Amino acid sequence: xxxxxxxxxxxxxxxxxxxxxxxxxxxxxxxxxxxxxxxxxxxxxxxxxxxxxxxxxxxxxxxxxxxxxxxxxxxxxxxxxxxxxxxxxxxxxxxxxxxxxxxxxxxxxxxxxxxxxxxxxxxxxxxxxxxxxxxxxxxx
Amino acid sequence: xxxxxxxxxxxxxxxxxxxxxxxxxxxxxxxxxxxxxxxxxxxxxxxxxxxxxxxxxxxxxxxxxxxxxxxxxxxxxxxxxxxxxxxxxxxxxxxxxxxxxxxxxxxxxxxxxxxxxxxxxxxxxxxxxxxxxxxxxxxx
DNA sequence: CGGAATCCTGACAGATACTG
DNA sequence: CAGTATCTGTCAGGATTCCG
Numbered sequence: 001x002x003x004x005x006x007x008x009x010x011x012x013x014x015x016x017x018x019x020x021x022x023x024x025x026x027x028x029x030x031x032x033x034x035x036x037x038x039x040x041x042x043x044x045x046x047x048x049x050x051x052x053x054x055x056x057x058x059x060x061x062x063x064x065x066x067x068x069x070x071x072x073x074x075x076x077x078x079x080x081x082x083x084x085x086x087x088x089x090x091x092x093x094x095x096x097x098x099x100x101x102x103x104x105x106x107x108x109x110x111x112x113x114x115x116x117x118x119x120x121x122x123x124x125x126x127x128x129x130x131x132x133x134x135x136x137x138x139x140x
Numbered sequence: 141x142x143x144x145x146x147x148x149x150x151x152x153x154x155x156x157x158x159x160x161x162x163x164x165x166x167x168x169x170x171x172x173x174x175x176x177x178x179x180x181x182x183x184x185x186x187x188x189x190x191x192x193x194x195x196x197x198x199x200x201x202x203x204x205x206x207x208x209x210x211x212x213x214x215x216x217x218x219x220x221x222x223x224x225x226x227x228x229x230x231x232x233x234x235x236x237x238x239x240x241x242x243x244x245x246x247x248x249x250x251x252x253x254x255x256x257x258x259x260x261x262x263x264x265x266x267x268x269x270x271x272x273x274x275x276x277x278x279x280x
Numbered sequence: 281c282g283g284a285a286t287c288c289t290g291a292c293a294g295a296t297a298c299t300g
Numbered sequence: 301c302a303g304t305a306t307c308t309g310t311c312a313g314g315a316t317t318c319c320g
Contacts, residue, residue, distance in 0.1 A: 005247065005248065005251050006251075007251040007252075007255045008186060008247065008251055009190075010258070011186050011254060012186075012187075012189075012190045028258045028261060029182055029183055029186060029254060031257045031261055032256070032257035033179065033182065035257075035264065037178075037179070037182075038177075039177070042172075042177075046148060046151050046169060049151075062155075078271070079271040079272070080264050080267055080268055081263060081268070081271075102260060102264070102267070105260060106256060106260075107145060108145065108252075109256045110253070111145050112147075112248075112249040112252050112253075113249045113253060114148075115146075115249070116172070116246060116249045117168040117169070117172035118147065118150070120245060120246075121171055123242055124171070124175065124220050124221060124242070126221070127219065127220055127221025128219055128220055128221070131218070131219040131221075
C-alpha cells in the first residue's frame with residue numbers, strides 16, 4: 001500500500017464540494033469504465049493478451065458470448081485503439097484480432113486487478129455468504 | 141512492463157481449448173466484474189478512499205446518481221465486504237459509509253487503472269476520433 | 281435523513297435468418 | 301468464415317411516492 005495512490009488524490013479533486021462547476025470537468029474514472037467497464041471487454045483483452053485470435057477462436061475461448069456481442073465488443077475496442085483487426089482475403093475470409101500497443105499498456109494494471117480478485121476471492125464470497133445468511137439476523 | 145503478468149498466464153488456462161469441461165471452473169475475471177464492473181462501484185470506492193461519507197454526502201459527491209442506485213450500489217459493496225455501514229441513532233438518522241479493510245486492498249490496483257486512464261486518455265480519444273472520422277474512409 | 285416500494289420506459293442483448 | 305439485419309423480450313435504472 002504505497003505507490004500510485006496519487007490517482008486517488010487527483011480524483012478527489014473532481015469530487016470536492018466547492019468544485020460544483022456543473023462539471024464540464026472530465027473524470028478519468030468514467031473513461032476507463034467507458035472503455036472496459038462492460039461485460040466482455042476485459043475478458044476479450046485478457047484472451048488476446050497471450051496471442052492473436054481469429055473471430056471463431058474468440059467465440060470458442062469466451063464460449064457464452066453471442067456472435068452479436070462479440071462483434072460489437074471487438075468494434076468498440078478497435079475504435080478505442082486497444083486492438084487491431086487484420087483481414088486476410090483467403091477463400092473463406094479470415095480475420096485476426098490482436099492487441100494494439102495501446103492495449104498492451106493496459107495489461108499490467110489490469111493484471112493487477114485480476115490478481116487482486118484471485119487473492120481476495122475467498123474473502124469476498126465469505127462476506128457475501130455471511131451477509132446473505134444474516135440479513136439483520138434471521139429469527140427462525 | 142514486467143510484474144504481475146502471471147495473472148494472464150493463469151487466466152489463459154481457463155481459456156485453453158482442451159479445457160472445454162463445460163466449466164464448473166471458476167473465472168476470477170468474472171468475479172472482479174461482478175464486484176466493481178457496474179457503473180457506480182468504482183466511483184463509490186474512489187470517493188470513500190479519502191474519508192468516510194454519509195449517504196447525502198455521497199449523493200452530492202457523485203451528483204448524477206439516483207437515490208435508488210446509490211442505495212443499491214452501497215448494499216452490493218457492503219455485501220461483498222468492501223465497505224461498512226454505521227448507523228448513528230441521532231434524531232434525524234445518520235448513516236456513515238466507510239471503506240472496509242478488504243476495500244482498502246482494492247485501492248492500489250484500482251488506482252493503477254485510473255492512472256492508466258489518466259495517461260492514455262488522449263490516445264484513446266485520438267483513436268476514437270480517427271475511427272469515427274474514417275469508417276472505411278468516407279467517399280464524400 | 282436515509283431509505284423501501286411501486287411503476288414505467290428504453291437500451292441492451294439473445295435468437296434467428298440472411299450475405300459476401 | 302465473419303459478419304449484418306431484424307425482431308423481440310428482459311431488466312437495469314429513473315421518477316415518484318411513502319415510511320421510521
